[in-house]
Every structure is written in structure tokens, then in C-alpha cells.
Amino acid sequence: MTEDLYDRAPGDDEFPGSRREETLAGLRTYLIGLALAVILTATSFWAASTSLLWAPGVPIGLAVLAIAQMGIHLVFFLHITTGPDNTNNVLALAFGVLIVALVVAGSLWIMANLTANVMPSSDLMNLQMQH
């Protein structure tokens, strides 16, 4: 009865009521998640193998599909929602996403800069290796 006074654990279902109803509602959530994930995965594999699409745009499309699918997994499998009982979980996730973005984007940015500005050109590199 005081259940919704508490925070919700990540992975917990959000359906109050009898256990049978809860299980059925949970099953429906997992089935929707599975169907959406299968559609997104199939689209990704199709987009990567087809020649119908404009090739330079495909990696961006794949990134969008991957991010969408991660969102589907978070919502339907890990039950992370924006409800008030889920604030702590979402805040932790947001911090995690921030760090991941900093690490990945920062590394790529710095290494691209190094390649462009510091590395000797490939001719020079070959010359040095031959001595």
C-alpha cells in the first residue's frame, strides 16, 4: 500500500495490482520491447548490406538506429522511465551518458587533431623507418 511512496529499483515493473495482472502486463512489455528491438536490428542489418541507400549516410542512420534500440532496451527491458519514482535511476543514467559522451567524443576529437597536426606525413614516416 505504501509501495508508491518508495523509489523504484531499476528493472522493477511499474504495474500495481494482483500478481497475475502484473505478470501479464510485464509479459506484454517484454513482447513489445522484443518486437521493436527486432524491427530496429533488422533495419540496421538491412541498411548495412543494401546498395539502395546513399552510402555516406548509412553510418549516421546506423548510429540513430543503435541509439533508438538502446532506448527501447532501457525502457522495455530495464524499465527505466521518467516517472517520479525513477528519478534516481534516470539521474545516474544521465551522468553515465555524459561520461560516455565525453570519453568517446573527446578521444576521437583529440586523436583526429593529433593525426592532422602532429603526426609526420606518411612519406616522412617511411623515410624514418628506412634509416
Next chain:
Amino acid sequence: MSAITISHGGHGAHAGAHEGGPASKRIIVAYGFWIFLLSDIVMFSAIFATYAVLSRATAGGPGGAELFNPTSVAIETACLLASSFTCGLMSLAINEEHRTATYLSAAVTFLLGAAFLTLELREFAGMIAVGATPQRSAFLSAFFTLVGCHGAHVSVGLLWLVVMMAQVAGKGFKPRIMRRLACFSLFWHALDIIWVALFSIVYLMGGR
């Protein structure tokens, strides 16, 4: 004091992080494990960044397009996604404290996870057989580190699942065991999220 009492009575539906007293142990344990999973994902992000930086550094050796087999990757992906789904079914069975359904869904989850791992190891063996070892190039070092790290997580997950089933068999659905099972299913779903990033970046973008 009276203000606190009123807020308890009046805002039941809008209770936030600070209301309702200390959370139950189940919630604290799952939250702690959620923090661990996020830190694990941060670790993976560093390996992903390394791979992204080194993905063109093939040192004249074979690249992704020659090495990767899209069919095998598609089957691996299907296995892992299906095992994530059956792991969800296992959580439902655990909530119902239904032993047979728990064992059945755990067995399917285990077999699908093991199939994933077998395919991955066969892929590694095939690559090593044609000389594409981690020593060959920076690209291959990064590839084996990233995919191998995910594979190691899956192996640990399979071991954990076996241990948990032994605990369910021996001790039954005690709150302590249920908390551990909840952590396991969070772990297994998180591995699938990492695999989504992995097959998109490594196999689909790198195999073109």
C-alpha cells in the same frame, strides 16, 4: 513534523526521492548494481573510443570487410536478443515464485547465451587461423579487446546464471536470492545494450 505528516498523506502519487522514508533493501541493492553497470558501460566507452581511433590502423593487414561474416553476426545478435527476452520472462517467473517456469526460462537464456559465445569463439578461431591475430595490427588488437571484453562479460553472466539456479534450487525464493536474481537480469540486459553498440559500430559500420 506536522508538515512531514501532511506531505506523506497528500502526495502519495507524487512521492519523489526524498519522501516515504528510507527505501527498502531491494531498491537500494538494485540501485547500487545499476551504478556498477553504468561504471561498466563507462569502461566499455573507453574501449569503444580506442577501437574507433584505431579502426583504420590495419598496418597493411586484413580489415573488417574481409574478416567479418554478416550472417554469423546476425545469428549472434538474434541469440543475444532472444536470451535478453527469455531473461525478462525469467524475472516474471521469479516474481510469481514459479519454480518450473524459472528453471525453464533460465535454461533457454543459458543455451542462447552459450550459442552466442560459441559462435563468437568460432569467429575468433577463424580469424586467428587466417593470421588475423591481435598482434597483427592495432585494429585487430582493438577489435579483440572490445569484442573479447564483451564475450568475457557474457561468460561471467552464464556462470552467474548457473550459480543463481543452484541457489534457487537449494534455498528457494528468499528475499536475498530474489535480490541477486534481480541484479543478474539487470546485468544480462545491460550486456545486450552493449552488444547493440558493438554490432552497429564494429560489424555493420566496420564491415562495409
